[in-house]
Amino acid sequence: MYTTHVGSFPLDFTRDNVLRVFHDMINIGIDYPPYPQLRNFIKIFLDPLVDIHVLKLVNSKYVINISLSELKNLPLPAVRLEEAEIVASIVKKERICVEAIRGCVTGPFTLASEIQISERETRGLFTSALSSKDFVLKYMTRIVREFVTYLHDVLGFKFIVIDEPVLSVIVGSRRILFDYTIEEISKCLDEVLQGVELAGVHVCGRVPPLLKDVLLSTRYVKVLDHEFKDNPKNLTVYTKDELEKYDKFISFGCVSSRKPVIESVEEIMDVVKRGIDTFGSRLLMIKPDCGFRGLAGFFENKEKAYEVAIEKLRRIVEVKRRLHV
Amino acid sequence: MEDLINKLKVAIIEGDEEEALKVTKELLERGIDPKLIIERALEPAMKIVGEKFEREEYFIPEVMLAAEVFKKVMEFLKPHLGQEVGEKSKGRVVIGTVRGDIHELGKNLVATMLSVAGFEVIDLGVDVSPEKFIEAVEKYRPDVLGLSALMTTTMIEQKVVIEELKRRGLRDKVKVIVGGAPVTEEWAREIGADGYAANAYEAVRLVKKLLGVE
Numbered sequence: 001m002y003t004t005h006v007g008s009f010p011l012d013f014t015r016d017n018v019l020r021v022f023h024d025m026i027n028i029g030i031d032y033p034p035y036p037q038l039r040n041f042i043k044i045f046l047d048p049l050v051d052i053h054v055l056k057l058v059n060s061k062y063v064i065n066i067s068l069s070e071l072k073n074l075p076l077p078a079v080r081l082e083e084a085e086i087v088a089s090i091v092k093k094e095r096i097c098v099e100a101i102r103g104c105v106t107g108p109f110t111l112a113s114e115i116q117i118s119e120r121e122t123r124g125l126f127t128s129a130l131s132s133k134d135f136v137l138k139y140m141t142r143i144v145r146e147f148v149t150y151l152h153d154v155l156g157f158k159f160i161v162i163d164e165p166v167l168s169v170i171v172g173s174r175r176i177l178f179d180y181t182i183e184e185i186s187k188c189l190d191e192v193l194q195g196v197e198l199a200g201v202h203v204c205g206r207v208p209p210l211l212k213d214v215l216l217s218t219r220y221v222k223v224l225d226h227e228f229k230d231n232p233k234n235l236t237v238y239t240k241d242e243l244e245k246y247d248k249f250i251s252f253g254c255v256s257s258r259k260p261v262i263e264s265v266e267e268i269m270d271v272v273k274r275g276i277d278t279f280g281s282r283l284l285m286i287k288p289d290c291g292f293r294g295l296a297g298f299f300e301n302k303e304k305a306y307e308v309a310i311e312k313l314r315r316i317v318e319v320k321r322r323l324h325v
Numbered sequence: 326m327e328d329l330i331n332k333l334k335v336a337i338i339e340g341d342e343e344e345a346l347k348v349t350k351e352l353l354e355r356g357i358d359p360k361l362i363i364e365r366a367l368e369p370a371m372k373i374v375g376e377k378f379e380r381e382e383y384f385i386p387e388v389m390l391a392a393e394v395f396k397k398v399m400e401f402l403k404p405h406l407g408q409e410v411g412e413k414s415k416g417r418v419v420i421g422t423v424r425g426d427i428h429e430l431g432k433n434l435v436a437t438m439l440s441v442a443g444f445e446v447i448d449l450g451v452d453v454s455p456e457k458f459i460e461a462v463e464k465y466r467p468d469v470l471g472l473s474a475l476m477t478t479t480m481i482e483q484k485v486v487i488e489e490l491k492r493r494g495l496r497d498k499v500k501v502i503v504g505g506a507p508v509t510e511e512w513a514r515e516i517g518a519d520g521y522a523a524n525a526y527e528a529v530r531l532v533k534k535l536l537g538v539e
Contacts, residue, residue: 008477040478059452060425060427060452061427123429124428124429124430124433124451125389125429125430126393168384168385169385169386169430170385170386171384171386172383172384172385172386172387173381173382173383173384173387174383174387175340175386175387175390176386177386177389177390205506206381206384208384208385208386209384233381258507258508258509258512259509259511260511261511291477293477293478294477294478294480294507295477296477296478296481297477297480297481297484297512298511298512298515
């Protein structure tokens with residue numbers, strides 16, 4: 001069993017903070033540390049599209065700035081993530097040895113859900129770019145693929161995870177909004193992750209039945225990263241047999257990302273044991289349910305929130321040590 | 326008529342807008358009172374949707390589609406309702422997504438479900454500043470103020486609004502409820518809200534409880 005983290009921390013984005021967080025994760029003993037996400041996980045991937053005028057910002061909303069019939073000829077943005085480059089250079093310089101660096105990339109569906117088709121009529125999700133299948137499946141998929149290639153091939157992050165929280169919103173028990181099919185979503189995730197050494201998808205919240213079908217039917221996704229602490233019902237979504245049949249592994253959320261209380265080692269151990277009972281050797285990693293950015297709101301200063309985040313991670317590593325698996 | 330009422334219920338539960346509007350039109354053509362259509366078809370249909378959601382037969386997409394159809398049918402019925410709308414309001418709720426946050430899915434669902442449950446809802450939209458919330462509380466004198474935040478970075482704004490209500494001496498005049506993906510019961514307590522709801526159905530139950538209405 002290994003340890004990892006979803007990505008975000010409650011600190012401001014500075015070079016020093018990126019280095020500090022990354023070093024802290026290494027010192028604690030996280031096996032698959034992510035590059036620390038200290039900026040908004042939508043903004044870092046959509047701002048480059050504003051730079052090349054594919055999108056524009058209207059009253060803080062991203063709005064499509066091109067004709068949707070021009071999708072084939074649209075330019076691709078300059079792909080760079082400063083925080084990831086800081087981590088890549090420090091890993092090389094200090095010869096840091098971990099299982100792999102986790103490269104988090106926000107997925108095409110979640111990014112599209114934050115873009116409005118037009119600035120005239122906006123009805124949230126219903127008028128978002130998710131309603132244009134072509135834009136999502138042909139263009140956003142290419143953009144996300146570019147970021148994956150950059151992190152994996154250029155920076156050498158061998159564990160790439162696509163963050164797709166919106167999938168637990170648009171995929172239900174019988175219906176998928178905007179008439180996407182199971183095949184379309186799983187094919188899109190495969191296109192984005194093809195060739196990646198260890199590929200995962202993170203979806204927080206409750207996992208709906210059809211989303212299970214989507215994720216199990218992917219070819220290249222190996223790691224299914226979900227919440228189990230704040231959403232214990234997720235324990236009933238997959239069986240060990242299904243995970244074996246489709247050759248998938250679970251990245252298991254065992255501490256809350258939304259609650260500032262630091263769980264005791266014993267409490268975390270109980271949650272993880274329930275995971276082991278359910279998934280057996282298919283439980284590959286333990287980690288917090290989601291990112292830690294939200295903890296900031298509970299404390300007078302971000303430093304306090306960060307201490308809580310780090311202590312939660314430290315206890316996850318301690319649980320792994322005590323379990324000897 | 327019973328047959329058509331049932332058809333309309335099923336169409337809403339299934340999120341079938343075309344069928345729902347077709348059946349509604351037919352009911353009106355037969356001279357059925359629009360108020361009766363709401364009471365006998367729309368409200369029970371949304372109640373069933375809620376029950377299915379709580380049994381986890383339905384997830385968010387199924388609820389959203391049903392809520393969209395419900396809204397469309399309500400819009401279609403509105404010109405036929407005259408002055409009757411709002412007569413049986415159980416209370417007034419002002420709702421909005423806090424400053425810096427443009428997410429409206431959860432807030433819209435709560436607003437729809439509160440309307441279904443008989444509350445008058447004033448929706449301030451998204452990215453609502455504390456000043457606008459205060460203005461709305463002063464202007465509409467609601468029983469409940471609902472603050473939605475989907476982002477971890479904006480949930481702090483819920484606290485700002487509550488502090489501002491206190492500062493202006495308005496806090497005791499309105500119940501404040503909070504919700505949104507990163508929000509928890511603990512957070513609600515921490516910032517001095519009157520309640521937290523994890524989803525639209527819980528929000529309705531919470532508002533009813535806070536106002537002591539059925």
